[in-house]
Amino acid sequence: xxxxxxxxxxxxxxxxxxxxxxxxxxxxxxxxxxxxxxxxxxxxxxxxxxxxxxxxxxxxxxxxxxxxxxxxxxxxxxxxxxxxxxxxxxxxxxxxxxxxxxxxxxxxxxxxxxxxxxxxxxxxxxxxxxxxxxxxxxxxxxxxxxxxxxxxxxxxxxxxxxxxxxxxxxxxxxxxxxxxxxxxxxxxxxxxxxxxxxxxxxxxxxxxxxxxxxxxxxxxxxxxxxxxxxxxxxxxxxxxxxxxxxxxxxxxxxxxxxxx
Numbered sequence: 001x002x003x004x005x006x007x008x009x010x011x012x013x014x015x016x017x018x019x020x021x022x023x024x025x026x027x028x029x030x031x032x033x034x035x036x037x038x039x040x041x042x043x044x045x046x047x048x049x050x051x052x053x054x055x056x057x058x059x060x061x062x063x064x065x066x067x068x069x070x071x072x073x074x075x076x077x078x079x080x081x082x083x084x085x086x087x088x089x090x091x092x093x094x095x096x097x098x099x100x101x102x103x104x105x106x107x108x109x110x111x112x113x114x115x116x117x118x119x120x121x122x123x124x125x126x127x128x129x130x131x132x133x134x135x136x137x138x139x140x141x142x143x144x145x146x147x148x149x150x151x152x153x154x155x156x157x158x159x160x161x162x163x164x165x166x167x168x169x170x171x172x173x174x175x176x177x178x179x180x181x182x183x184x185x186x187x188x189x190x191x192x193x194x195x196x197x198x199x200x201x202x203x204x205x206x207x208x209x210x211x212x213x214x215x216x217x218x219x220x221x222x223x224x225x226x227x228x229x230x231x232x233x234x235x236x237x238x239x240x241x242x243x244x245x246x247x248x249x250x251x252x253x254x255x256x257x258x259x260x
Contacts, residue, residue: 001042003035008042013050014196015043015098016189018057025063026056028111030082032066033089040092040100047259050200050207052096053192054119055103061128062112065143079142086111086143090118094215097208099199103192104128105185107167114143117152120211121195123181124170125188130178131167151218153177203241204259209233 001008007018017039019026036054043052056062065086073082093100093115102119107129114132116122124130132149134141141149141162150158157176161168173179183191199207209232217225236242240260248255 001038003039005029005032006035006039008039010046010049011053012193012197013048013200014053014101014193015039015046015049015051016053016055016193017043018055019062020057022057024066025060026112027063027066028089028115029066030069030085033085036089037092040096043098044096047204049098050202050204051099051101051192051196052093053101053103053189053196054093054116055189055192056105056108056112058105058186058189060106061102061104061108062115063107064109064113064133065111083142086114090115090144090148093118094120097204097211099196099207099211101192101195103188104179105188107131109167110134110141110145111143114141114145114148117144117148121181122179123183123188123191123195124173124179125183125185126170127185128170128173128179128188129167130161130170130173131165132162133165135162135165201254203239203245203255203257205239205241206236206245209236 005021007020009016017036021027021032040052043049073079100119102116102122104116104122104124105128108116109131110133113130132141132145140146149161153176170179170182174182181191213229213232217228220228241257244257245255
């Protein structure tokens, strides 16, 4: 499948989605939203892919939302439609059965950061910077930033970032838990591919269910979340991969998972 605003390719164990609007510094347009959703669907159908890697390229991740489109939102009805589009985009990442890794070089701003927050993990280079600058222009982050950010870094750190609307560097991002790995400049994608290769040795159904258990469980009270976890676990215990995994462990060999 071809796309207008992104490129896709399979690299090793990963389905790599690269944002590709260089003249707009990878500003996220509605067409890009649709393209990423389509690419996620394509990746989900590929059994040879262990993870999705989302990257902006070697110079920057994304400058944020395409403001030429955002400026056209002037009514509540238009806002519901526009931000609903953003929510469908982020849901495609969170609900994908594959782990999603954002590989970040350079700046990752506002809507770009909100997009990266919908990934499961974030790997960033030393020169990466992060900000949600909505308060500078009199708005509020509307693509999930006020909700996902505190879930990732805690309420106080999130409010600090949202109030200040100033960029932080990758060292600070790692300290507060905004990113999971900090790498040398130019190597974020390489590090993300290493993670994908590692995930390829794990049971794909288990990874999909772990992701679902964590994302859904975080929205429940503890008792409900434990009950949900138990239902998922009992389902996994009926799979061929579970039998193969335990047999491989007892026989001291590498498991051969088939996703069944």
